[in-house]
Amino acid sequence: MISEPRIFLSDLFAAAVKAADPLGAIRAHLPEKPKGRTVVVGAGKAASQMAAAFESLWDAPLEGAVVARHGPVAACKRIRILQSAHPVPDDAGLAGSTELLRLVEGLTEQDLVIALISGGGSSLLPAPPVGLTLSDEIAVNRALLASGAPISAMNVVRKHVSRIKGGRLAFAAAPARVVSLIVSDVPGDNPAFVASGPTIPDRSTPADALEIVDRYRMTLPEAVIRHLASPESAAALPDHAAFAGHQTHIIASAGVSLEAAAAKARQQGIDAVILSDAIEGEAADIGRMHAAIARETALRGRPFRKPVVILSGGETTVTISGRDYGKGGRNSEFLLSFALDIDGTDGIHALAADTDGIDGSEDNAGAFADSGSTGRMRARGIDPRSHLAWHDAWTAFHGSGDLFVPGPTGTNVNDFRALLVT
Known part of the structure; x- marks a missing residue:
C-alpha cells in the first residue's frame, strides 16, 4: 500500500517528465552532418533545453538562435537564447521571429537547418503579415485563449495570421534541408499543430480558419478578417518543392x-x-x-x-x-x-x-x-x-x-x- x-x-x-528529457530524445534523432552550414532555429517552452542538448551532441560547427519564454533558461555557448512572452505575445517575440527568419536567409542545398520545436511556440513567435500589427496578433491570441477551441483549431487560425507559422519558416529556408525535432504537446501528435508548425506545412486553408472563428464566435479585428479572406493568407502546401527532402521527428510525446x-x-x-x-x-x-x-x-x-x-x-x-x-x-x-x-x-x-x-x-x-x-x-x-x-x-x-x-x-x-x- x-x-x-x-x-x-x-x-x-x-x-513522465524524465521520459521527455530533450537530451536523450535528440541523441536518438541526430541527422547526418551537411557539407555546408548547420543553422539551428526553434521556439517553445522547451527551446533552451533542446538547444543545450543539441549543442552538447553536435561535434561540428553550428550557429543559430531559439526563442524561449521569459524566465530561467538553459545556458548555451553557440546557440543564442532569445526570450519572449507566453501566453500573450510581446515585442520581444516579434524581434525573435524576425531573427529566425533572418537566420535562414540565403542558404543553399548544401546547408542544414535544425528546427527545435516545442509547445508554446505559437505565442512566442508573433509575426503579423503585412497590413497587420502585433496588436492584431495579440487580439487574435486572446480571443483564441478565451474561446474554448481545442489546440488544433486554435493553431489553424494562428498559422494563417503569420509570416512564420504554417511551414513558412521552412519555406524561407529553401533550398536548404530542414530537419524538425519536435517535442509534442498536442493530442494526436500532429507535428503541424505543435507551435502552429513553423517548419511543418499542412493543408488547412484561410477558409478553414474563418470557419473556426465563426464556429467559436470569436470577435477579431476587422483587419484580421480581411486578411483571412484574402489570397495572401494562404501558405504553401506540403507537396511544394520547397519542402522536398525535409524530415520531421516527434522526439517526445x-x-x-x-x-x-x-x-x-x-x-x-x-x-x-x-x-x-x-x-x-x-x-x-x-x-x-x-x-x-x-x-x-x-x-x-x-x-x-x-x-x-x-x-x-x-x-x-x-x-x-x-x-x-x-x-x-x-x-x-x-x-x-x-x-x-x-x-x-x-x-x-x-x-x-x-x-x-x-x-x-x-x-x-x-x-x-x-x-x-x-x-x-x-x-x-x-x-x-x-x-x-x-x-x-x-x-x-x-x-x-x-x-x-x-x-x-x-x-x-x-x-x-x-x-x-x-
Whole structure:
C-alpha cells in the first residue's frame, strides 16, 4: 500500500517528465552532418533545453538562435537564447521571429537547418503579415485563449495570421534541408499543430480558419478578417518543392511519458491504466468524467480493480465567458471540478499538472486533490464551487495548501493526470 500518496504521485510526474528529457530524445534523432552550414532555429517552452542538448551532441560547427519564454533558461555557448512572452505575445517575440527568419536567409542545398520545436511556440513567435500589427496578433491570441477551441483549431487560425507559422519558416529556408525535432504537446501528435508548425506545412486553408472563428464566435479585428479572406493568407502546401527532402521527428510525446509513469507505478506494486493521451474538452467537464471513473473504481471495483493508478493526458480548455475571472490554468480547473465530485469519497488521491511545470500564469504546475480538499477550502472560508465558476482554481488550492510547484521542467508534453485509487 502507498503510505504517502503525494510523494507517489510526484514520482510518477517526475518519471513522465524524465521520459521527455530533450537530451536523450535528440541523441536518438541526430541527422547526418551537411557539407555546408548547420543553422539551428526553434521556439517553445522547451527551446533552451533542446538547444543545450543539441549543442552538447553536435561535434561540428553550428550557429543559430531559439526563442524561449521569459524566465530561467538553459545556458548555451553557440546557440543564442532569445526570450519572449507566453501566453500573450510581446515585442520581444516579434524581434525573435524576425531573427529566425533572418537566420535562414540565403542558404543553399548544401546547408542544414535544425528546427527545435516545442509547445508554446505559437505565442512566442508573433509575426503579423503585412497590413497587420502585433496588436492584431495579440487580439487574435486572446480571443483564441478565451474561446474554448481545442489546440488544433486554435493553431489553424494562428498559422494563417503569420509570416512564420504554417511551414513558412521552412519555406524561407529553401533550398536548404530542414530537419524538425519536435517535442509534442498536442493530442494526436500532429507535428503541424505543435507551435502552429513553423517548419511543418499542412493543408488547412484561410477558409478553414474563418470557419473556426465563426464556429467559436470569436470577435477579431476587422483587419484580421480581411486578411483571412484574402489570397495572401494562404501558405504553401506540403507537396511544394520547397519542402522536398525535409524530415520531421516527434522526439517526445505525452504517450511516451504516460507509459513511463505507468512503468514507475508498477515498480511500486500499483497497477496502472492509461485512459488516453489525447483527451480534449472543457477542463471542468473532463474533471467530472475522471471523478466518475475514480468513484466507480473506489466504491464498486469497476471499471478497474483497486489499488490502481489511472493516467491520462491531452489538452483540456477553459472557456472564459466574461471579463470577471480569477487565477489558474486548465489543470487546476480540471482538478477543482474533480475535487468537488469526489468530496467525501475515501481512497482517492489525484495530481493534475502541466508537464512544463507551469499551469496558466502562476508558478504552480497544477495541484493535488483528495476526498478532503474541498472541506479544507471551506474551512478557510473558500467556496470551491464559486471559485470554479470564476475560473479561480489557483486561489482555491492555494487556500487549501494543495498546489503542486515543481518549477519549470525544461520540456512540455502537455497535461499529466494521475488518479490513485486504493
